[in-house]
Amino acid sequence: MAQIHTHYDNLKVARNAPPEVIRAAYKTLSQKFHPDRNPGNAEATRIMAIINTSYEVLSDPDKRQEHDLWVAQQERASANATKSDNQAQQSNTLMRRNCASCARETEHDAKGYCVVCGRNAAASAAYLNLKSHKTRTGRAGVIAHVLRNWLLYGIATFFVWIWATDKPSTPPPGPKPYQENPASPVRPEYVRPSTAPNGQPWPVSASYVGGYKRLHSGGLSTVTVDNSRNDSDVFVKLVSLDSAQAYPVRQFYIPAFGSFTLNKITAGSYDIRYRDLGNGGLSRSEAFTLEEIQTYDGVQYSNITMTLYKVQNGNMQTYGLSEAEF
Structure with missing residues (x-):
């Protein structure tokens, strides 16, 4: 089946990418191919026009839905054509x-x-x-x-029978210890902690948790974590991914139906990791990049909002997380 080229391919995002990811991808590509940064480059101008068209479609919910329907129709038509060609070729040969x-x-x-x-x-x-x-x-x-050598075969068979039967019998092994209805391993029941992991009390409103250092604070970018769709408090970490080992740079608390904005974050790669304080569940977001780009009229920096949902595949793609990774 032929590959259908889509606006998602132009912006280098998945077809189920949320609006925040599409917006970030558009910003990254436009900063790379913008005519102001590529003066006199006709190819960059052509690519920028394609990027603008794709973002115009994918940023509009109605146009994006029409594009998704068109992609599905094209893929079905391509699959049916391939199937018909294969059947025709097989019937001919x-x-x-x-x-x-x-x-x-x-x-x-x-x-x-x-x-x-x-x-x-x-x-x-x-x-x-x-x-x-x-x-x-x-x-x-x-x-x-066999008929010519029946005597030799008869003697050999007799000695084999003697050898096989002339052995002391071995009693069968006794039964193994038996336990009826063995108990299943009991998992400890989750209990909401009364304090943060470092022993500090939870803030009364959305705020940084006391006692933790605030790292990567020399930048201009901002990240807003929106917990307004959840009825559970969350303990959240902004984790840096630029080094060989990931580590938290901001640790904060957001109550149910609240939100919190992190300011002055240094450019780099990060993800969001959080614990649902209602049930103890751990999750992490997809990795994202914060950028600071010097332009002729100042500095362009990232401003991202990430919404936490109870269900998977909400406003941002989330993944399960182990205790060791949190």
């Missing part, structure tokens, strides 16, 4: 004839090979005739050999 190996009528390709057993029709018949002849000859020779 196969013929039915008797197969000696299968002992019935089967389909054969243009070279005479059976599609069921894989044998050539002529070779299969010759093989069966040769096999039948060898079988008859071999059986007659074995019977004649």
